[in-house]
Amino acid sequence: MTEITDRVYEALSGVWDPELAVDIVSLGLVYDVRVDEDDGIEIDMTLTTPGCPVSDALPAEARRAVAEALPQWPVRVEIVWDPPWTPERMNVDAARSLGVGRRLRI
Amino acid sequence: MIPGGPTAMTPPPSVPLAYLAAAAIGLFGFGFVAWFAGDKLVTVPNHPAAVSAVHMGVLAFLSVAVLGALHQFGPVVSNKRLRSVMAGRFTMVAMVAAGWLLPNGFAHGPEWMILAGGVSGAAAALVAAWNLSGPLSSRTGGVPILGLRISVTYLVLTVAFGVVYVLNRQAAWFPLLPNRVLAHAHLGLLGWLGLTYVSVAEKLWPMFLLAHRPGARSGKVAVVALGSGTLPLALGLLFSVAWLAMVGGALALVGLGAHLVSLASSVKHRRRPLEMLHAYLAASTLYLVIGIGFGVAAGFADVDTGTRMILVGVEVGALIAWLSLAVAGHAHKIVPFIQYTMLRSRGVDRHPSGRPLLFGDLYRKAPARATLVLLTVGFGLILAGMLTGSVPLAAFGGGSLGISGIVIGLNLAFGPRLAAGGPTPEPATAGRQA
Numbered sequence: 143m144t145e146i147t148d149r150v151y152e153a154l155s156g157v158w159d160p161e162l163a164v165d166i167v168s169l170g171l172v173y174d175v176r177v178d179e180d181d182g183i184e185i186d187m188t189l190t191t192p193g194c195p196v197s198d199a200l201p202a203e204a205r206r207a208v209a210e211a212l213p214q215w216p217v218r219v220e221i222v223w224d225p226p227w228t229p230e231r232m233n234v235d236a237a238r239s240l241g242v243g244r245r246l247r248i
Numbered sequence: 249m250i251p252g253g254p255t256a257m258t259p260p261p262s263v264p265l266a267y268l269a270a271a272a273i274g275l276f277g278f279g280f281v282a283w284f285a286g287d288k289l290v291t292v293p294n295h296p297a298a299v300s301a302v303h304m305g306v307l308a309f310l311s312v313a314v315l316g317a318l319h320q321f322g323p324v325v326s327n328k329r330l331r332s333v334m335a336g337r338f339t340m341v342a343m344v345a346a347g348w349l350l351p352n353g354f355a356h357g358p359e360w361m362i363l364a365g366g367v368s369g370a371a372a373a374l375v376a377a378w379n380l381s382g383p384l385s386s387r388t389g390g391v392p393i394l395g396l397r398i399s400v401t402y403l404v405l406t407v408a409f410g411v412v413y414v415l416n417r418q419a420a421w422f423p424l425l426p427n428r429v430l431a432h433a434h435l436g437l438l439g440w441l442g443l444t445y446v447s448v449a450e451k452l453w454p455m456f457l458l459a460h461r462p463g464a465r466s467g468k469v470a471v472v473a474l475g476s477g478t479l480p481l482a483l484g485l486l487f488s489v490a491w492l493a494m495v496g497g498a499l500a501l502v503g504l505g506a507h508l509v510s511l512a513s514s515v516k517h518r519r520r521p522l523e524m525l526h527a528y529l530a531a532s533t534l535y536l537v538i539g540i541g542f543g544v545a546a547g548f549a550d551v552d553t554g555t556r557m558i559l560v561g562v563e564v565g566a567l568i569a570w571l572s573l574a575v576a577g578h579a580h581k582i583v584p585f586i587q588y589t590m591l592r593s594r595g596v597d598r599h600p601s602g603r604p605l606l607f608g609d610l611y612r613k614a615p616a617r618a619t620l621v622l623l624t625v626g627f628g629l630i631l632a633g634m635l636t637g638s639v640p641l642a643a644f645g646g647g648s649l650g651i652s653g654i655v656i657g658l659n660l661a662f663g664p665r666l667a668a669g670g671p672t673p674e675p676a677t678a679g680r681q682a
Binding site: 156157158160161162163190191199203228229232237240241 | 451454455456458460519520521581585588589592597603604605606607608
């Protein structure tokens, strides 16, 4: 299952936030990936803010990316708001690409 | 974890895009009229030609743009649909008609044109209020939705004032003294347009700046104080009750001050570098501060009537500049986003280089910077012309605004074609979250 999970994250790394030009994994928008042979792949993800302009497009794109990478698996994407996203969830490279690495002390 | 989230609540892209395209043409018209009315703006700010220019800016440009943004923003933030997409399209047509009929009527008649503009504007405001009451009745959405409920009420009030003034041209119930014109101007600029921007900014600024501000109260203070202060300010001006105008003015000042504090807080807590939008915001804020300064000076300075008229004229001009720069700056975010959604629905989701399509691919940066300069300089020249009595300065300022309308309109209209254009910087793809 770990291999499947890695491939899910790899697929999600190809989905970018169109405003920030950073992928959603690096932004820390992907909270959890669960792989179950019966239930398929379940992804919990969030957005930078409720009412985000890409609130419709981004989850759909995430689902499509994973479905294309793993066509034999059913994929479900759930948007969650708790815990809310904060900039501290970005990884080092994402923060640096946005020019705020020092500001976040990472 | 709490599942759920927004679904497709927004109207078709053609609805907000039609508003924003019409607003760009309105900005061109505003500059064009200001060019020709330069001598009147400088010498007699309440001359019909000057009033015509102001109405062109406030109705054909600002109100059309702000209504378009609200038809997109309201459903997104509240997660509730408009009551009717058709009503949204009707509002656009009616407000554009009002925005062009009224200024033309004021400038050179005939009188039926003013009457038709008034009726059209009233229909637009009433239908918009009904249509937007769907999203604005949402129990979610917080401060922005609260502020928008109040600002849309001010839209109806402002238009109601305007209709009375239009009818008064026929019936001559009362003389249209400068203080009554000012009451109308402050209702529209602070209550309708200003409060809408102040409210929407509380959502947009943290989002565009990635600013996490837990417990920030300045936005709520801004909305409540500006919303509650504008009415007494307008009534005080309308009936020449100085203490009422001062109470309202003080509340409005608190609101606008809190709005500035909120901007400073968003910038301070930002998690992304400053970009072009923030240059627009800086220029816009500068004009707000100028507007506040001249408004206070007009209220308290011991000057003759002519000088006070100039001070008030500069105040009104600076407030229009504040809102215009804010609208133009945010248009460079909102229009690409809507076009992005439209392109994706057509299956276009990749830049020609192969990487995913970004909002920033959908307009050119140089014309966007040129628009910023043209608007900032244009308004600066108009205000300088009013202060120094220089007609050429005011006229060139108007010309600059007119050109900015063409540039921003073309730049954003041809955005989708740029999706097939040149490369942009590669983004970070940094692998799994640590």
